[in-house]
Amino acid sequence: EKRGKRVDIGKNLIHDQERCVLCRRCVRFLRDITQTQELGVFERGNHTEVNIYEGRPVNNHYSGNLAQLCPVGAITDRDFRFKTRNWFLESGDSICPFCSRGCAITIDYHKGFARFPVAKRVYRINARKNSKVNSFWICDVGRYGYEYINLERQKTLSGPDKNRDYSWEEILSDYSKRLNRQRFSNRTANITIICNSWMTNEELFLVRKIFQGDLPNSRIQLLDPPDEKGDNFLLTPERVPNRRGAVELGFETNPLDMETLKEETDLLIVFGTYLLEHSNRSELEAVLGSVEQSILFTPYPHELNELFDMVLPAALIPESEGSLTNVDGLVQPFEKVLEPPGESRAVWRILRDLGKSLNIHFPYYKGLDSVETIRTELGKEISFFRK
Ligand code: SF4
Ligand code: SF4
Known part of the structure; x- marks a missing residue:
């Protein structure tokens, strides 16, 4: 029997059960870290699967961490999946600016192609380990708030005379x-x-x-x-x-x-x-x-x-x-x-x-x-x- 493909398990997450190796990391994260327990292990033997309890999707404020901790990409991020290829992206270490916790993050950005435009500059924010601040986790506000970097920008200096350039x-x-x-x-x-x-x-x-x-x-x-x-x-x-x-x-x-x-x-x-x-x-x-x-x-x-x-x-x-x-x-x-x-x-x-x-x-x-x-x-x- 085939296991589920593209199962919707929350507002930010898609679960491909056929890829799942049943390591239970996701289940333990929701049990021990967020203590919300939306995922469980169901059935037995060959039919064992990780899934949500009926009517209880993973919608807690830390849900995006599941896509990052799943070791085989069975849980993917709705915001990122199939938007670009990982190997086109570069990564840089930074600090999340959305609250005073200052979690450690990596910013995954596209450097662009020589001959084609890319849809956006930044594609993904991931958590970075900092044992003094955020351990391995970040919240969804910090993870999905990155569009502020992709917005249209003020690029030039503008002065009283709108018809000339300023330095x-x-x-x-x-x-x-x-x-x-x-x-x-x-x-x-x-x-x-x-x-x-x-x-x-x-x-x-x-x-x-x-x-x-x-x-x-x-x-x-x-x-x-x-x-x-x-x-x-x-x-x-x-x-x-x-x-x-x-x-x-x-x-x-x-x-x-x-x-x-x-x-x-x-x-x-x-x-x-x-x-x-x-x-x-x-x-x-x-x-x-x-x-x-x-x-x-x-x-x-x-x-x-x-x-x-x-x-x-x-x-x-x-x-x-x-x-x-x-x-x-x-x-x-x-x-x-x-x-x-x-x-x-x-x-x-x-x-x-x-x-x-x-x-x-x-x-x-x-x-x-x-x-x-x-x-x-x-x-x-x-x-x-x-x-
Ligand atoms: S973390 Fe990924 S591979 Fe492990 S049980 Fe959860 S969905 Fe399956
Ligand atoms: S990831 Fe969340 S908790 Fe951490 S600094 Fe950003 S907004 Fe604050």
């Missing part, structure tokens, strides 16, 4: 002049920076150095999404990867006061997309209409980008390097896996170059030639980050 050097030099004018006229308190806990320890350190040290009294606002429900295993309520790092660097999350922003800001610098996604056009128009100049660092095009005077393309976490501090205070360095598209740059590079162009402590910023150097400087100033 990073030109924009940074122009902006540092404006920042210095604020400094000379003692109006640094009217500079507002909106950053977020998707930024790395090194990037937030540079924000602190520039906007609290070189340009003292600038207003720094950490703008993060509200906490969501965590679970009792890996997923935490903080759906950002570096809240703990931001807190250790002295940043606090406060609700954004649009009225103060409107009335007391000359120069507005925004990192990330959260403000755009959670404001309506008229509200943002009122704020941006009243500030002298606004600048947005973002990875994505957005209908509200056009309201900013300058829109500059920023790299995503997998396209950059740095470190993130997880919920338990573990500082985890990560390397670049993917090339940033177009003219996008890593935010730490942009900030380092801005520090240089300000020309207040030029030799200091010139010496920051890598994230490792910045991390060393960070450790010198804040003992929490010292190795």
